[in-house]
Amino acid sequence: MSSDERRDSLADQAAAWVPPWQRPTAPSAAPETEDLGNSAPPEGPEPTKISGDIEGAAESAAPDVAVEAGGEGKGGRGSSAKGSAGRRRGAPAPEPPPELDDTELRGALEAILLVVDEPVSELILAQVLEQPAERIGPMLDEIAAGYTAAGHGFELRRAAGGWRLYTRPEYATYVERFVLDGQSVRLTQAALETLAVIAYKQPVTRSRISAIRGVNCDGVIRTLVSRGLVEECGTEPDSGAFLYRTTTMFLEKLGLNSVDDLPPLAPFLPDDVEELADATR
Template sequence: MDKREVKSVIEALLFVWGEPLEIKEISTVLDLDKKYLKEVLDEMINEFNYYRRGIQIIQIDNSYQLSTRSEHFDFISKLCTPKKDKQLSNAALETLSIIAYKQPITRIEVEEIRGVKCDKSISTLIEKNLVKEVGRLDKTGRPKLYGTTDNFLKHFGLTCLDQLPEIKEIEKIDEDLEDITGEENNT
């Protein structure tokens, strides 16, 4: 199979699958080396971007997915009726941040950091598929451990957790805001 045909098959697989598709699954289906497929996928990403296609291939860890371009949102939203999705509360965002930076982490550990109960926030995050149970701690009661999902990465435009900003960067932003507004930012 020549490279053009490989690209065609990959595009079809990504379209039909809909969700992020791991490179090892693509490798199994096409019976091709993962390293070669990574090169082909990188080339496809560049081609889609160069020709400003209406869709793009996004990478999430070792998975790939077809997606519309964010700059076309206004046009797409005119065609599609967006479902009314409630935004996350500040409590849920705080809980999500703690889980993202400290994962795997138990509910009790999150509550110790936040200083308040967070059952509802964790339930909301699980319902929105931003957080999931990733295991259980090997101690009395076997408390659940939580971590973020691929949907979390996708939602925040990240390919991996290493792209989360450093805590020092966030503290610097808070200090800059404090200097500008003269008010303390309690985030």
């Protein structure tokens, strides 16, 4: 074949060439619909094999998908990890403090009462020991009764709204001899009288105290305030004068729980008190 003939043949082939996407497709044979149950499966790879491989690949890529949807995946992974993560996100509930038995509670209360320098209330003891407040009062009563029954030289009693250990009155002379060692810290007669007036008439002004005693009490009141036995507690609405009352130290020193425990004055008044009152008018 000459070169011209070859060139013409190639040109014809090029002109006759049709791209694959423009070529007509052969019509596929329609499936028989008369007997679908008995028709043979088409040749080629089994569809069950392909679907099984796809499902296996999906399980290996996301093992926890089924678990998060509500089921259990292979090996049960995902549910426990997700539950623990939820528990970690929430704040743990605080555990209640352990309840002490009676022996431990008794020992703890005695240890605290040995180091306090002022009466301590039942509420504070319950907060410090982290125990119910209703257990503290009965236990303190039991401890106090035990000290009294055993005949110790000290006792546990209420004073100034709290509890504290005190030496027994029958051993006061020995305690004073040891503590004072010849030093006198007693209040003067004027200070005792002024303190008594304030205790029974509180709150009371200086002028009222001086009127009851019959002498000026400014210096004595300053002494009582410096000793911590008396304190200011406001002013009188009418005159604006300072009012005075006794302090917690006063109750503690006398061993009283409140001023209501002060003894009545009637037995200490003279028989002719009415005549004396009329004479001073």
